[in-house]
Amino acid sequence: MVQRIARNDDVNFKRIQGALMDHDATVSSYEVRWGVDRLQELVSFELREKFYQQRDRLNKAIDSNDGMEVVRQVEVTGRAYAKLEQEAIARGHSEVTGDYFEAPMADGKVLAVCKTKGDCTKVARDNREMLVYSVSEIAHLLSIQNKPVVEAVNEVKSIFAGAEVVSIKPIDDALDDEIPF
Numbered sequence: 001m002v003q004r005i006a007r008n009d010d011v012n013f014k015r016i017q018g019a020l021m022d023h024d025a026t027v028s029s030y031e032v033r034w035g036v037d038r039l040q041e042l043v044s045f046e047l048r049e050k051f052y053q054q055r056d057r058l059n060k061a062i063d064s065n066d067g068m069e070v071v072r073q074v075e076v077t078g079r080a081y082a083k084l085e086q087e088a089i090a091r092g093h094s095e096v097t098g099d100y101f102e103a104p105m106a107d108g109k110v111l112a113v114c115k116t117k118g119d120c121t122k123v124a125r126d127n128r129e130m131l132v133y134s135v136s137e138i139a140h141l142l143s144i145q146n147k148p149v150v151e152a153v154n155e156v157k158s159i160f161a162g163a164e165v166v167s168i169k170p171i172d173d174a175l176d177d178e179i180p181f
Contacts, residue, residue, distance in 0.1 A: 015067030019074040023058070026078045030085065032125065033095040035118020039081070042088040054080045098122035105131070113138065 030039060040048050058073040096118035103111050112130040114120045124132045133141075142150050 012065065012067040016062070016065070016070045019067070019071045020062070023074045023077060026074075026081060030081050032122065034085070034088070035096045035116070036121050038096070038118045039084040039088055042091060042093045043084055044087065047083065047087055051080050051084060096122050098126065100132070102130070 031037075034042075040051060043051075054073075054077055058070070058077050061069040061073040096116065098114075098119055100112040100114045100119065100123050102113075105111050110127075110130045112123050112127065112132045114123055114132065114134050117134050117136070120132045120134045120137075123130065
């Protein structure tokens with residue numbers, strides 16, 4: 001009897017493991033094409049809610065340790081991803097392109113700047129040696145990093161069209177001396 005229980009537990013474990021490997025492969029294939037968690041953002045509220053409910057059912061099946069139910073919920077979740085993609089396309093959205101601008105950095109690394117978070121995911125997967133940022137991340141960094149310096153640079157760039165930032169050096173002394181002319 002003990003051996004039979006152990007064998008059944010082993011079969012159940014392998015069933016769950018196999019289903020979750022299939023699930024991970026499905027999710028990864030959508031994420032590569034659409035970006036991580038992006039599909040849910042591109043569909044109607046109603047479909048998004050149904051998708052989240054399905055994801056909850058899958059998680060409950062995993063928590064229950066019921067191999068057959070996990071297999072069933074993985075299959076349903078795969079169909080849910082296909083529905084997300086179908087509606088996203090119908091709404092005029094498209095897969096991430098992975099387009100980016102690049103620039104060499106002083107430390108030898110390469111900076112890649114992407115339009116969207118989804119593009120960042122694709123670029124980072126394909127170019128692990130690059131430092132990858134989205135435009136919105138750079139905007140966020142510029143709004144919080146050393147505010148006085150960033151504000152001064154922004155002012156210079158607004159006054160001098162085409163001005164290029166090539167370096168930023170801290171100013172140790174106050175600039176309240178007399179101008180000698």
